[in-house]
Amino acid sequence: MEFSHLADIGEFLGGIGVIASLLYLAKEIRSSTHAAYSTAYEEAVQQILAGIHEIMGDRWTELRSRPLDELSDVEQFQLNAPVAALLFGSEALLNLKQRGHIDPKIMENVEKNYFPMLKTEFIYSALQNRPGPLSQDLLKEVDKIGGPQTLVPS
Secondary structure (H helix, E strand, O other): OOHHHHHHHHHHHHHHHHHHHHHHHHHHHHHHHHHHHHHHHHHHHHHHHHHHHHHOOHHHHHHHHOOHHHOOHHHHHHHHHHHHHHHHHHHHHHHHHHOOOOOHHHHHHHHHHOHHHHHOHHHHHHHHOOOOHHHHHHHHHHHOOOOOOOOOOO
16 A cells, blocks of 8 residues: 555545534534523523512512602612512523523413513513613513513402
């Protein structure tokens, strides 16, 4: 066998190696992308849960019962921060839905069971005043729900 034949065989095997490496790299990138979307979903849910936890707390309820102009800057922040976290988490979930990176059944469940809470007066008012395209998209989704909602059924 001549040296040029060995070089051809080596070149062929090298080409197969490059293709195999590219396929492996594509698989790893896809896996990494899915992991990133899962992390984004988990972070969005954590934002929502943190907001709900704060909203359900006694301090938030006490602040909510007082006139806004009587609250200090710190108290206004304590009142508004949980709502902002709740809305940010909701916007993140909606963004994942728009990009096709969330299970449709999970999102349907969120839209039916959670989004109606965003229609409560204080939260809905905050949503209406938020700038940005995701906020506006979330407002459109919430507006599809219908009339005002309450956190606790009467």
